[in-house]
Amino acid sequence: MVSVEFTNVHKRYEDGFEAVKGLNLTVEDGEFLVLLGPSGCGKSTTLRMLAGLEEITDGTVTIGGVTVNHLPAGARGLGMVFQSYALYPHMSVRDNLTFGLRMAKGEDRLSDQAIAERVKEAASMLELEEHLDKKPKELSGGQRQRVALGRALIRRPKVLLMDEPLSNLDAELRHQMRNEIRRLHDELGTTTIYVTHDQIEAMTLADRVAILDQGVLQQHAPPLEAYQQPANDFVKSFLCRHLDDLVETANTLLRPSTKEEGA
Numbered sequence: 001m002v003s004v005e006f007t008n009v010h011k012r013y014e015d016g017f018e019a020v021k022g023l024n025l026t027v028e029d030g031e032f033l034v035l036l037g038p039s040g041c042g043k044s045t046t047l048r049m050l051a052g053l054e055e056i057t058d059g060t061v062t063i064g065g066v067t068v069n070h071l072p073a074g075a076r077g078l079g080m081v082f083q084s085y086a087l088y089p090h091m092s093v094r095d096n097l098t099f100g101l102r103m104a105k106g107e108d109r110l111s112d113q114a115i116a117e118r119v120k121e122a123a124s125m126l127e128l129e130e131h132l133d134k135k136p137k138e139l140s141g142g143q144r145q146r147v148a149l150g151r152a153l154i155r156r157p158k159v160l161l162m163d164e165p166l167s168n169l170d171a172e173l174r175h176q177m178r179n180e181i182r183r184l185h186d187e188l189g190t191t192t193i194y195v196t197h198d199q200i201e202a203m204t205l206a207d208r209v210a211i212l213d214q215g216v217l218q219q220h221a222p223p224l225e226a227y228q229q230p231a232n233d234f235v236k237s238f239l240c241r242h243l244d245d246l247v248e249t250a251n252t253l254l255r256p257s258t259k260e261e262g263a
């Protein structure tokens with residue numbers, strides 16, 4: 001069981017700013033949770049505390065029932081994918097994928113054969129078979145993002161963390177990768193926490209969304225429930241603002257063809 005639990009978690013930065021205020025949140029084993037909210041609401045801070053990249057000011061974070069507050073990042077068994085996925089430019093795709101595995105020491109160290117098998121599996125899952133010997137600069141943006149995802153997955157993380165991983169991609173690729181990420185999750189069943197400010201991403205990916213505003217959790221529910229029964233005015237306006245945009249866009253797109261039909 002790899003659930004994740006935040007209990008009364010606070011983050012106060014050195015300048016005194018409180019970015020996360022008393023977060024209580026449970027992510028179930030195998031769940032795909034999306035942390036959703038406007039820019040600056042504390043999503044990345046929350047994820048970074050879980051990852052061990054940011055100190056937890058107060059409260060408790062557990063992974064699989066184990067308190068991790070004082071565990072170093074490398075000992076938490078997490079995989080991470082960020083917006084700026086920073087592959088090693090001088091290394092082949094294969095070496096980028098296996099770097100973490102090759103650096104492992106002691107009993108965590110896999111045999112060369114086991115590593116080769118993991119590469120094969122990851123490459124097939126992410127359609128990278130033909131690109132393993134290429135350098136990142138020879139790849140498209142989408143392929144690079146796949147390598148970043150593969151690099152996280154190849155270590156079989158207990159929990160997969162993603163922070164706005166698709167923000168640098170164009171709309172078409174974003175759509176494609178979104179489907180791919182959900183498909184991979186359904187295949188692997190890895191507990192996943194995905195940060196985005198994009199309501200559409202949240203709606204299409206999440207089992208449940210946790211909606212944050214100014215460091216405070218506003219609602220934790222399946223996406224449809226949040227739409228149909230928003231917990232408060234913030235959630236209502238945050239989710240519906242976007243719906244209004246969609247309706248507006250749809251109307252704009254439909255208008256010319258309506259005219260043509262009428263002509």
Ligand SMILES: Nc1ncnc2c1ncn2[C@@H]1O[C@H](COP(=O)(O)OP(=O)(O)O)[C@@H](O)[C@H]1O
Pocket residue numbers: 013014015017019037038039040041042043044045046
């Ligand atoms: N190192 C820091 N020192 C002080 N304030 C910070 C620091 N990092 C982030 N913040 C502030 O904390 C708030 C939450 O930031 P962040 O978690 O990055 O938001 P999000 O990822 O939701 O956009 C923002 O107001 C941001 O300016």
Ligand SMILES: [Mg+2]
Pocket residue numbers: 043044045
């Ligand atoms: Mg952020």
